[in-house]
Amino acid sequence: MRRFSWFNATALTLGFVFLYLPMVILVIYSFNASKLVTVWAGFSTRWYGELMRNEAFLDAALVTLKVGIVSSTLATVLGTMGAYVMIRAGRFTGRTLFSGMIYAPLVMPEVITGLSLLLLFIGIGLDRGIVTIILAHTTFSMCYVSVVVSSRLVSFDRSLEEAALDLGASPFEAFRLVTLPIIAPAVISGWLLAFTLSLDDLVIASFTAGPSSTTLPIKIFSAVRLGVSPEINALSTIMISIVTVGVIGASLVSKRAAVKRQEEERAAVRT
Amino acid sequence: MPQKVFAPWDDPQEKPLIQFKNVTKRFGSFTAIDNLNLDIFEREFFALLGPSGCGKTTLMRMLAGFETPTEGTIQLSGKDIGGVPPNQRAVNMMFQSYALFPHLSVWENIAFGLKREGKDKGAIETRVSEMMRLTRLEKFRNRKPHQLSGGQRQRVALARSLAKAPKLLLLDEPLGALDRKLREETQFELMDIQEKTGTTFVIVTHDQEEAMTVASRVAVMDEGKLVQVATPDRIYEGPNSVYVADFIGDVNIIEGRAHQTGDKVQVIWSESEPPLMATTQKNFSLDQKCYMAIRPEKVGISADRPTAANALKGKILDIAYLGNISTYHVELPSGHVIKAQEANTRRIARRHFTWEDEVWISWTDTAAVLLEQ
Numbered sequence: 194m195r196r197f198s199w200f201n202a203t204a205l206t207l208g209f210v211f212l213y214l215p216m217v218i219l220v221i222y223s224f225n226a227s228k229l230v231t232v233w234a235g236f237s238t239r240w241y242g243e244l245m246r247n248e249a250f251l252d253a254a255l256v257t258l259k260v261g262i263v264s265s266t267l268a269t270v271l272g273t274m275g276a277y278v279m280i281r282a283g284r285f286t287g288r289t290l291f292s293g294m295i296y297a298p299l300v301m302p303e304v305i306t307g308l309s310l311l312l313l314f315i316g317i318g319l320d321r322g323i324v325t326i327i328l329a330h331t332t333f334s335m336c337y338v339s340v341v342v343s344s345r346l347v348s349f350d351r352s353l354e355e356a357a358l359d360l361g362a363s364p365f366e367a368f369r370l371v372t373l374p375i376i377a378p379a380v381i382s383g384w385l386l387a388f389t390l391s392l393d394d395l396v397i398a399s400f401t402a403g404p405s406s407t408t409l410p411i412k413i414f415s416a417v418r419l420g421v422s423p424e425i426n427a428l429s430t431i432m433i434s435i436v437t438v439g440v441i442g443a444s445l446v447s448k449r450a451a452v453k454r455q456e457e458e459r460a461a462v463r464t
Numbered sequence: 465m466p467q468k469v470f471a472p473w474d475d476p477q478e479k480p481l482i483q484f485k486n487v488t489k490r491f492g493s494f495t496a497i498d499n500l501n502l503d504i505f506e507r508e509f510f511a512l513l514g515p516s517g518c519g520k521t522t523l524m525r526m527l528a529g530f531e532t533p534t535e536g537t538i539q540l541s542g543k544d545i546g547g548v549p550p551n552q553r554a555v556n557m558m559f560q561s562y563a564l565f566p567h568l569s570v571w572e573n574i575a576f577g578l579k580r581e582g583k584d585k586g587a588i589e590t591r592v593s594e595m596m597r598l599t600r601l602e603k604f605r606n607r608k609p610h611q612l613s614g615g616q617r618q619r620v621a622l623a624r625s626l627a628k629a630p631k632l633l634l635l636d637e638p639l640g641a642l643d644r645k646l647r648e649e650t651q652f653e654l655m656d657i658q659e660k661t662g663t664t665f666v667i668v669t670h671d672q673e674e675a676m677t678v679a680s681r682v683a684v685m686d687e688g689k690l691v692q693v694a695t696p697d698r699i700y701e702g703p704n705s706v707y708v709a710d711f712i713g714d715v716n717i718i719e720g721r722a723h724q725t726g727d728k729v730q731v732i733w734s735e736s737e738p739p740l741m742a743t744t745q746k747n748f749s750l751d752q753k754c755y756m757a758i759r760p761e762k763v764g765i766s767a768d769r770p771t772a773a774n775a776l777k778g779k780i781l782d783i784a785y786l787g788n789i790s791t792y793h794v795e796l797p798s799g800h801v802i803k804a805q806e807a808n809t810r811r812i813a814r815r816h817f818t819w820e821d822e823v824w825i826s827w828t829d830t831a832a833v834l835l836e837q
């Protein structure tokens with residue numbers, strides 16, 4: 194057995210306190226009965242009830258959900274296609290440049306992405322609203338999907354596709370019937386990642402949202418500027434839960450399925 | 465009516481099914497296939513033999529359409545197939561790595577190709593069942609590949625490639641993981657299938673006995689080149705080089721200088737020993753370097769001096785007992801070690817030679833093959 198070390202225990206505790214204390218406080222205060230945020234007046238779920246009757250928040254939540262689902266689906270399709278083409282294209286001149294260009298938006302400051310998208314939408318005369326948020330979210334989250342999917346494709350045995358072609362499948366059938374089912378876990382976790390990113394995003398959404406369509410993060414941010422209300426705490430708690438479930442789900446799906454599939458694949462191929 | 469011997473390669477009228485014309489395949493600067501010319505005829509069972517990395521798989525992959533020749537053309541039934549994608553070729557391949565679909569069951573794996581043809585359910589079911597019976601996989605119908613043993617996977621791969629009954633079937637080491645009995649049975653099944661369906665087989669194997677059993681012709685490859693292409697008996701009895709003689713079966717090679725008179729050649733091979741005698745159809749110039757290749761089973765072993773054209777005295781160095789036969793390694797005074805094989809027709813206790821015994825080894829002047837290289 195490993196020996197207990199005070200140093201490790203302290204470091205671990207400090208780290209986790211640093212990470213999670215703010216959120217824990219927020220969650221606790223969301224169950225506060227008092228209207229004053231900083232004064233504890235006993236346990237209550239009152240603010241969750243209030244929240245459910247608040248039309249503006251519900252609208253924003255609906256927009257966020259729609260944007261999240263549509264944009265992450267689009268991002269998954271585009272990101273998977275991008276990853277597939279990059280991995281399958283083999284070597285060509287400028288390959289590093291191209292793959293770099295797929296991943297560059299990952300490190301691009303969000304403000305710049307948001308601003309450039311805003312300029313684009315104004316330039317082509319597209320009215321800001323839910324469509325523009327969807328487009329913007331698709332743009333930035335497809336890079337993440339493509340990173341996740343291409344890391345799976347790298348270890349994908351090419352001869353499986355060749356076998357499908359050899360048996361008379363068209364290239365598209367080979368992709369649909371062989372490649373896609375095998376890389377599905379990576380695609381699903383890519384989707385969950387894109388969905389979570391879209392749910393979280395404030396900066397890009399505030400550049401591309403219009404007056405008729407605000408997402409939840411924007412709504413919270415503007416409400417907080419007028420003072421923190423316990424309702425916001427309740428809403429934030431709900432969002433924390435959704436994101437947590439999403440992230441844990443994504444990692445579970447990808448881990449477990451990837452391990453299983455890889456075992457299967459290794460076993461199906463003679464070493 | 466005498467039965468016609470199957471030998472389309474000897475008939476200039478016959479059109480080959482597959483024709484490699486000056487095919488070269490390079491990977492970067494590495495030449496995997498080097499200016500190769502080859503005709504394979506319909507209904508042939510063509511075996512490719514060669515050391516690891518000599519380009520057997522590459523040759524197959526060009527036929528299946530996964531690699532395009534760097535130079536030269538490949539024709540199938542007289543048509544250049546350079547631009548035909550793999551899914552439109554009437555060719556199926558069994559991959560050396562099996563490449564089974566890990567997410568599909570045994571049944572679905574075998575049915576994959578049939579479903580792509582758009583056959584109706586009943587026909588697919590019948591065909592898949594037939595294939596599973598053939599490869600003894602009925603019990604594993606619903607298993608996934610990772611739940612099978614190595615040999616079972618190999619049989620799934622074989623069944624999957626056979627299912628579509630293609631015009632040309634490429635088998636890359638199809639039987640390597642099977643036990644001897646099952647391998648022999650499957651070999652006969654393959655020959656049977658071929659007889660019934662008229663499919664042309666190209667098969668890669670590391671097992672030369674297998675190549676000898678099933679093949680109509682055998683090709684020996686080395687570093688991307690064909691060294692010899694001939695029927696199994698011709699390649700065994702009349703190899704064209706030391707490389708082939710050594711690759712196919714066991715052989716003794718004695719290096720010497722040739723002194724030819726007519727079809728008789730005296731091979732000067734040792735300072736102290738008399739020359740060896742051989743016959744040949746080839747022409748050797750005086751003192752040309754030559755190699756005498758003689759199969760161990762053609763070398764006799766005896767206690768007294770025999771009357772054969774070539775007789776040498778030596779000492780038994782080693783005996784390898786193989787059950788039905790024994791191989792005696794006999795060391796000559798010159799230092800050469802010659803292998804001689806004898807059938808074990810008597811029980812082991814009655815055998816009369818043992819280690820260190822002085823014996824005579826001998827062979828006739830027609831038993832050996834003289835090679836230039």
Ligand SMILES: Nc1ncnc2c1ncn2[C@@H]1O[C@H](COP(=O)(O)OP(=O)(O)OP(=O)(O)O)[C@@H](O)[C@H]1O
Binds near residue numbers: 494519522
């Ligand atoms: N895609 C490739 N890129 C570079 N080199 C390759 C490629 N494919 C094959 N080669 C090389 O070409 C040569 C022939 O390979 P091939 O797979 O045809 O060998 P093989 O005769 O089938 O060997 P084995 O008996 O081990 O299966 C090898 O030296 C191999 O390294």
Ligand SMILES: [Mg+2]
Binds near residue numbers: 520521522560636
């Ligand atoms: Mg090979």
